[in-house]
Amino acid sequence: MITIDNYLDNHYIHRSNWLRAAVLGANDGIISVSSLAIGVAAASATREPIVLATVAGLVAGALSMAAGEYVSVSSQTDTEKADIEREIKELAEMPEIELNILAQIYEKRGLKKETAMQVAIEMTEKDALGTHIREELGINEISQANPIQAAIASGASFTVGGILPLLVVLFAPKQGLEYWLYGFTTVFLIVLGTTAAKTGGSSIKKAVLRITIWGTIAMGLSALVGFIFGVKV
Numbered sequence: 001m002i003t004i005d006n007y008l009d010n011h012y013i014h015r016s017n018w019l020r021a022a023v024l025g026a027n028d029g030i031i032s033v034s035s036l037a038i039g040v041a042a043a044s045a046t047r048e049p050i051v052l053a054t055v056a057g058l059v060a061g062a063l064s065m066a067a068g069e070y071v072s073v074s075s076q077t078d079t080e081k082a083d084i085e086r087e088i089k090e091l092a093e094m095p096e097i098e099l100n101i102l103a104q105i106y107e108k109r110g111l112k113k114e115t116a117m118q119v120a121i122e123m124t125e126k127d128a129l130g131t132h133i134r135e136e137l138g139i140n141e142i143s144q145a146n147p148i149q150a151a152i153a154s155g156a157s158f159t160v161g162g163i164l165p166l167l168v169v170l171f172a173p174k175q176g177l178e179y180w181l182y183g184f185t186t187v188f189l190i191v192l193g194t195t196a197a198k199t200g201g202s203s204i205k206k207a208v209l210r211i212t213i214w215g216t217i218a219m220g221l222s223a224l225v226g227f228i229f230g231v232k233v
Contacts, residue, residue, distance in 0.1 A: 023196045025065050025154035029161025030192065031215045033057050034185040035222035037169050041177045042223050047169070050177065054169050058162035066155030073147040083137050084129075091128055098132060099124055105135050164188045182219055189215045 036057040040050045091098050099120055106116035123131040133139050165185055172180035189211045197207035 022153045022157040023192070025069075025157030026161035026192050027189070027211060027215075028065060029058070029061060029158035030164060030185060030188050031218050032061050032158075033162040034165040034168075034181050034215075035218045037165055038178050038181050038219050039222035039225055041169075041181065047174050047177075050169055051166075054166050058159065058166055061162060062155050062158045065158040066151045069154040070147045070151035073150040077147055080137075080139055083139070084133055087132050087137065088129060091132065095124075095128075098128075102132065102135060161188070161192070178223055182216075182223075185215060185219060186212060 033054055037050055037054045040053040044050055099117075102124065103113075103117040103120040106119050107113055111119060123135075165181055165188075168181050168184045169177070172184075190208050193208040193211040194204050196211075197204040
């Protein structure tokens with residue numbers, strides 16, 4: 001027998017929060033660290049400055065990514081909590097108006113006026129606050145923000161993504177290191193795009209093209225800056 005829980009498990013939207021943070025972190029780690037390494041490699045005759053810059057970029061980027069994600073999602077959470085508190089007050093002070101608002105929401109979705117009111121009454125009797133949070137504010141278990149989860153996912157994924165170009169810097173030949181970085185980074189981005197698309201159930205081709213094109217632009221501009229403004233060290 002198919003239940004609603006089993007049915008929802010076959011969809012991908014419940015993965016959107018952590019998947020977005022993880023893909024953003026890994027993509028930023030790969031592109032940021034690679035671009036930094038390419039820029040320094042284009043201006044350096046030795047490996048040491050490149051390694052130093054890459055490690056510094058990896059550490060700073062991971063911490064910045066985690067902190068930024070935590071602050072951003074915390075702000076969203078604060079806004080959600082404020083709206084919920086306001087909704088609690090409105091339900092206590094003007095229940096009839098809130099009931100009519102709920103009925104109008106259902107009516108706009110296609111229900112007849114009488115049916116919409118009946119549904120609103122039944123849903124209010126079952127769980128007035130939960131219904132208004134979901135229907136009026138648009139907050140549900142899928143969209144609800146989780147600052148800690150987002151921060152950990154972003155920081156960890158940035159670290160994983162940033163380690164990949166660091167390995168290239170450490171083990172690839174110094175001669176033509178920029179091209180080694182570009183080649184391996186492109187492969188890393190293709191793998192990331194494919195994995196993200198499969199996990200999220202979206203188009204692999206679109207994901208790969210999107211992530212590769214923007215990664216190439218970032219690395220190309222970084223290399224250009226290194227060539228133009230770099231001083232051989």
